[in-house]
Amino acid sequence: MISSCSSEHMCYGSEEVRFTRVMADKRQRARVQGAWANHSKTTVRSLQVHRNSSANVAGTHWLPNEQPAADGRFVFQNPTEVQRKIPEEKTIDKEGFYEISSGPTGVSRLYLKPGFIDPKEADWMFEQLYAEIPWKQKSNIREGRSYQEPRLTAWYGDLPYTYSHTAMKSNPHWHPLLIMLKDHTEKVTGYTFNSLLCNLYRNGKDSIDWHSDDEPSLGQKPIIASLSFGDTRIFEMRKKPPPEDKGDYTYVERIRIPLSHGCLLVMEGETQKEWQHRVPKEYHDRNPRINLTFRTIYPETQRN
Structure with missing residues (x-):
């Protein structure tokens, strides 16, 4: 009985060991996958920021009278050069x-x-x-x-x-x-x-x-x-x-x-x-x- 119980305990102990190892492997894979996912999100986010920055840089060429504010948004400023109008006849x-x-x-x-x-x-x-x-x-x-x-x-x-x-x-x-x-x-x-x-x-x-x-x-x-x-x-x-x-x-x-x-x-x-x-x-x-x-x-x- 003792040997029987002992072997049973060992069986259960082996199962627990295997279960523990399986769960550890899953957690490890989850961490790895999560790291890749987070990295992917970060990369996409970084690309979006980069694209927005590029667009803003390009925008400064098209909109010379806009200047970046402290929060990164553009603020329109009136042109410094006086616009001449053709006088009415x-x-x-x-x-x-x-x-x-x-x-x-x-x-x-x-x-x-x-x-x-x-x-x-x-x-x-x-x-x-x-x-x-x-x-x-x-x-x-x-x-x-x-x-x-x-x-x-x-x-x-x-x-x-x-x-x-x-x-x-x-x-x-x-x-x-x-x-x-x-x-x-x-x-x-x-x-x-x-x-x-x-x-x-x-x-x-x-x-x-x-x-x-x-x-x-x-x-x-x-x-x-x-x-x-x-x-x-x-x-x-x-x-x-x-x-x-x-x-x-x-x-x-x-x-x-x-x-x-x-x-x-x-x-x-x-x-x-x-x-x-x-x-x-x-x-x-x-x-x-x-x-x-x-x-x-x-x-x-x-x-x-």
């Missing part, structure tokens, strides 16, 4: 005086008076000017090449007038209607004029490109009084850019003025020094328009 179509800019040398000013000439009187004046002014197409020179102006012109004055590298001969024989219009314009504006450039825009394709009436013969601060007859055309103006913009007109101020039948527009002060103007082409039907631009020409001895 202004329209002037009501009677009045307009100071369009002011600088160290003085003020650029416009005076607009629609209906300066009564419509019925403007009608017959247009017909007479259209038929009796000796209209011609002037040739100019640009970049060494000759081209014809896309409009017709005529010049009146005791002195010749040179622009775009070609001269218009003096013509002291004023048409009586032009003399009457000059006198009327001088009385209303208070200025005196000794010359006149007439322009005939035959249709919407006739135009004049960007320019300033700043020829030396016009003096330091030219005054231009412009009378319009016939169809309405848009008169555009743009301010000359500052030197640092190197001729870039993207951000300059712009003005549109519809010049209607019988209206008067006066440009004075620093307008020719600070601004450019033009009458652009219009790609739809336009009837003829006559533009009379009164001005003063100075002989060379008086050009200071």
Whole structure:
């Protein structure tokens, strides 16, 4: 019995030993597997952190105005460089005086008076000017090449007038209607004029490109009084850019003025020094328009 019990005990003891060893092996495998699992999770987590860090680093290239905060999140900061906006174009179509800019040398000013000439009187004046002014197409020179102006012109004055590298001969024989219009314009504006450039825009394709009436013969601060007859055309103006913009007109101020039948527009002060103007082409039907631009020409001895 004792031997029997002893052998039984030994059997059970062997079973316990085997059981203990099996459990130890399982625990060991569990620890090993757990270590691999933890290592795998750590590796995945590390990869995710690495990827997020890489994304954030890349993000700094795409979002230069974002800076990492202490907790690793990005905080948006306003750009330090001022964003320039293109000024909204202004329209002037009501009677009045307009100071369009002011600088160290003085003020650029416009005076607009629609209906300066009564419509019925403007009608017959247009017909007479259209038929009796000796209209011609002037040739100019640009970049060494000759081209014809896309409009017709005529010049009146005791002195010749040179622009775009070609001269218009003096013509002291004023048409009586032009003399009457000059006198009327001088009385209303208070200025005196000794010359006149007439322009005939035959249709919407006739135009004049960007320019300033700043020829030396016009003096330091030219005054231009412009009378319009016939169809309405848009008169555009743009301010000359500052030197640092190197001729870039993207951000300059712009003005549109519809010049209607019988209206008067006066440009004075620093307008020719600070601004450019033009009458652009219009790609739809336009009837003829006559533009009379009164001005003063100075002989060379008086050009200071």
